[in-house]
Amino acid sequence: MIALLAFATGCSNAPRLDTGMSARARAAAYPALVPLGPLLAGISQEPGSYSPTLLTGNLPARAAALRARAARLRGTVVDTAARDRMRAAIARHAR
Numbered sequence: 001m002i003a004l005l006a007f008a009t010g011c012s013n014a015p016r017l018d019t020g021m022s023a024r025a026r027a028a029a030y031p032a033l034v035p036l037g038p039l040l041a042g043i044s045q046e047p048g049s050y051s052p053t054l055l056t057g058n059l060p061a062r063a064a065a066l067r068a069r070a071a072r073l074r075g076t077v078v079d080t081a082a083r084d085r086m087r088a089a090i091a092r093h094a095r
Contacts, residue, residue: 078086
């Protein structure tokens with residue numbers, strides 16, 4: 001059975017993958033490959049850019065804020081008065 005399936009897939013026409021590219025894209029040169037080290041070194045020197053302390057510097061404060069948000073999300077979404085109104089409406093329409 002597996003051999004038949006493999007044979008059947010081998011007989012199908014493979015889709016052309018280059019049909020979506022424009023002539024300009026096909027004629028474009030490949031981008032230049034540059035070392036990553038100088039790029040990363042340049043990022044940390046610019047004001048407001050990435051630095052290792054950006055991710056870990058205020059990690060305890062971020063974790064506390066996420067825990068507080070999770071606690072708020074665990075609470076009730078609908079207050080008691082709204083819940084009572086909804087239950088009354090359900091009871092009226094269930095008849």
